[in-house]
């Protein structure tokens with residue numbers, strides 16, 4: 507468990523002061539993948555670098571497994587950092603070392619014997635899917651492979667937590683997904699706590715259990731990914747969610763279908779978690795004498811289940827329409843009947 511309390515960072519330059527992180531408090535559970543999202547300048551990088559004290563906090567505490575790292579001496583901190591793995595947007599590999607030697611580097615620093623090093627590095631190479639690349643140099647690797655080396659190196663000393671600073675931002679979408687899948691599999695295999703910062707909602711949606719949204723150094727919203735996606739509270743969160751599910755807010759496309767006729771309704775159905783797997787439309791079609799016209803829809807998987815939106819036009823006798831909507835509401839799917847404003 508990681509307990510972050512009243513964490514702040516004020517940068518003081520000659521010309522100005524910048525409150526990069528402003529009194530942030532968060533608890534991150536053992537084994538969870540916790541995402542921090544925000545636009546450029548929100549304070550994400552500073553926040554993640556405060557967790558391993560690459561930046562000195564101006565205020566507050568960071569307790570990792572009951573040890574407050576803000577109170578540690580340089581020596582204690584050096585030891586503790588071996589248990590805090592970190593990966594970076596631009597990989598930060600040692601270019602003159604092979605894949606094997608890059609991964610072995612933190613083990614050398616920790617004075618692990620050569621035999622143990624060899625065993626551990628080989629294990630990690632297999633874990634991250636780089637078998638056969640042991641003797642390659644970073645310049646001979648693709649971006650995704652470089653990040654795999656970064657991940658293996660970060661795991662060398664069996665860390666308690668893995669910090670990911672925009673770890674997929676330099677990668678193409680397909681490679682991003684491969685690296686995210688790798689992070690999920692490592693999280694599950696090792697029960698490793700992962701804290702990642704990103705400006706991409708897709709990353710949060712794909713692998714995080716919980717998310718904090720940062721703006722101007724503050725956490726403006728935090729919660730389970732599915733809850734935050736379904737009911738975003740702050741303006742910033744809404745903008746991020748909209749990136750991922752543009753349909754959610756685009757009722758305008760459907761205006762021509764909305765009419766004041768008694769025998770037709772346009773309905774927005776919101777599926778959350780297991781409900782997304784239920785075949786409600788075919789249930790309705792079998793049960794009621796109505797015609798259903800699917801207008802548009804989308805679905806997005808998250809670590810805690812899928813969520814999706816479907817817009818349908820339902821045509822039928824007024825009374826049967828009412829019964830149909832009552833039935834839909836009873837299935838646990840959120841139902842909104844669209845009207846002209």
Ligand SMILES: Nc1ncnc2c1ncn2[C@@H]1O[C@H](COP(=O)(O)OP(=O)(O)OP(=O)(O)O)[C@@H](O)[C@H]1O
Nearest residue numbers: 517519524526544545546547548549550551552553
């Ligand atoms: N070393 C520094 N000295 C002074 N100001 C800094 C320093 N590092 C960051 N800042 C300022 O702190 C604020 C937060 O920066 P930070 O890099 O943490 O944000 P971010 O959300 O990670 O943005 P980005 O994604 O663009 O890196 C910004 O206004 C930035 O200019």
